[in-house]
Amino acid sequence: MVEIKTAEELNKKYLREGMWPTIFCNGCGIGVVLEYTLWAIEELGWDMDKVVFASGIGCSSRLPGYINADGLHTTHGRAIAFATGIKAANPDLNVVIFTGDGDCSGIGGNHFIHAARRNIDLTVIMVNNFVYGMTGGQSSPTAPIGSVATTAPYGNIEHPFDICGIAKALGANYVARWPVSHPYQPIKSVKEGLQKKGFSLLEFLAPCPTAYGRRNKLGDIKKLWKWYDDNTILIEDYEKTMNYGNEKEKEEIKNKIQIGVFQDIEKSGFFEEYEKLMMMLQEKKTTGEKK
């Protein structure tokens, strides 16, 4: 059993003092993602000397700076590719990536897709706030249709990116989506993702009152956070209703965002296969020489 620590003890153990206060606005969901991640790490009892956090650029990508561990704050969209190199050089390290929806699914989409396809042993924690927060509220690839942004002043007309859907299709070993508004399932899920060998994606739906909520008239911080409860539904409940519910029930949930674990499989990843290849080549060489 892990011993329950107070928030203060946790802060002392995991946070980098010199970096406070954070850049996050009041009511921002990003800090909560950090909290869930650190709780999960605490419960796993990981040695923070062997954890590396990588990130791209954006509000969410500032997270590694606050953690007392090795951190690589890279360029916009590229964190997963950088992290691939870290893991290649030292497979003993646990490499966790914090990224935003723009960082991961926009500019970094290609790296994301290929890391998932290779099933590289990384954990990607994507904070989806439906918007480019750091640059002041431009539209993002995950922005819902109709949502207003500085660059979508008349409402977004693009279809949003379902990042979990694509990760699942690519065969990533672990794929889950959670809103930040409740802690227990997400913390358990982060733990599963961190422990999973192969590629894990955790998408967090996180409010951004400053650049998204306000412009989309989603109310004050309290109301905005409630939006996530009202507009999400567990995958299992969604499927049950869609299979067995009546038309009215189906209509009610059809536009809700599904949350939960979309995929949990064990497929070998790139570095496992590479290791085998290296062994095979070493053996081949010695037998080859005997001939």
Next chain:
Amino acid sequence: MKYTRDPELIRKVLGKKVQFILGDMACVYGGILAGCSFFGGYPITPASEVAEGMARMLPRVKGTYMQMEDEIGSIAAVIGAAWGGAKSMTATSGPGFSLMMENYGYAVMTETPCVIVNVQRTGPSTGQPTLGAQGDMMQAKWGTHGDFEAIAFAPSTVQECIDFTLEAFNLAEKYRTPVCVMADGEIGHLRERVIIPDEKDLKLIERAPATIDKKKFIPFTNSQTRKSKVPDFPTFGTGYRTYVTGLTHNEKGFPATDKQKDHEKLVKRITSKISDDADKLVMVEEINLDDAEIAFVTYGATARPAESAMEMGRKKGIKIGLLRLKLAWPFPEKVIHKLAKEVDKIIVPEMNLGQIVHPVREYVNGECEVVSAPKIGGEMHLPNELFKYLEGK
């Protein structure tokens, strides 16, 4: 598996001491000899043979080869691997080099040792994919945004592809900065005899790892253990818990994006750690310069026809010599200035419309005449074309 350089295994995999190989392959040999254990790349002519060679050889020496999704990912993975403790490199050509520019600057700003081989082809844009050029020489120096000091080699022979790639790793480690090997399609696709240097003759420079007390360690300042502006390297996973960012940062590595003093201090340190050593870094070859009245100043493949033209000139009694830049950046300012005082004319042949001729003019500073001898379109200068410049035509 974490990599340890195994000289015996490397020799076994590289094979015979004397070989007849491609310039691109020679870059592979140079990297592997230096202890490169991570290569991330993306196919592009005329550099693909570097990736192909690495794909064959790296797993056999227990290093990691990865074909990345593009060149942005390649250089990113290479930088990540360096922080994970590896010596790492990538290889590309013009279009890929352009894609790498943002992260090239990231490596500069975060003081990450790594090697970029650019087997140059003609541009702009897709240009002439199979034909050589020297059109990216200025890009290596100025291509990423902001102020920085570049280090770039220019091999003229296949042997130099081995030697300079190895030396590129040495300088990358010494200065903690990305180093370019600016080969060209001509040299990359040339097959020549090479001699693989013996282990005992190799001079390998390894990065200085952080060793001091973790609480006292300051990651982005002058070394705390040596007299150097290059900080000791806190490899990820060794307990130093370093925050590395491409944002302007203070000595601790924390963002200091609105602080003029921190920015100036940081950028002046990471540029002067190289420029302070500019004189030590000079690598030139001087031929027939003692009595020369005219000099070719050239580099890379172009040095070869220039040498032939020089010989033609000497036979006709023209006092012509040649200065070849083995290291194009940092630019050998003093060497050029001294040469300008000794000769009447400097001719700069290049496979571009005139790039290195600009710093030549800057450091000649009016002391002699400077003539640009450009040629583009993927064909090398012919010796007699260059000879004509000697006759003043």
